């Protein structure tokens with residue numbers, strides 16, 4: 001049986017006082033979760049605060065991006081080794097905001113994925129189509145190319161130590177959620193694409209849905225056969241809501 005994971009993506013949000021409350025709530029409630037890994041992916045400056053708040057609890061943490069280069073003359077870039085020093089287990093790569101706002105191509109995202117693994121992190125690679133791509137019937141072509149770039153850069157075996165988040169761009173931060181059937185269809189497509197290379201790796205790959213997940217819709221989404229949890233943006237900033245989403249990922 002595949003593991004379950006709910007990861008919060010704080011994006012460029014937070015401050016020391018608000019984080020303390022949020023992390024304190026996560027710490028106080030995570031022990032009660034059955035069979036669900038709970039992670040928070042925080043802005044870099046808050047990694048030390050996060051480590052101090054969550055160390056010794058069942059919750060884990062990570063970064064939201066990583067350099068595709070190692071140490072060296074890359075001003076502003078943060079390496080996987082640095083994230084490891086602050087206790088990160090996970091790192092998100094290829095979030096649609098990195099792709100669209102910061103211009104990251106499929107090749108750059110795939111390079112980040114490969115480097116994150118080499119540096120001892122578990123990458124969660126985000127894939128997903130825009131509304132226009134969905135409406136023109138290009139979802140499979142777009143998402144397939146995003147997945148193929150990772151397979152080409154890192155090899156299919158790498159997906160045995162990683163996660164994939166399907167995040168339709170039109171559902172991120174918009175309040176529009178893919179229906180459970182739409183999300184399931186995309187997850188099944190991605191899993192099948194990976195299974196064509198290695199069925200065993202595909203069967204155990206943890207796949208998250210992301211896009212306006214709330215406590216009210218999480219249960220239905222997480223009950224779909226190929227959805228193993230969620231990548232949560234806005235709702236991850238609301239302590240009770242985030243932990244309710246984590247509980248919705250428990251198997252019943």
Ligand code: PEP
Pocket residue numbers: 009095167171172173174175210211212213231232233234235
């Ligand atoms: C995200 O940014 O990864 C995300 C899914 O955001 P939201 O939950 O706010 O749609």
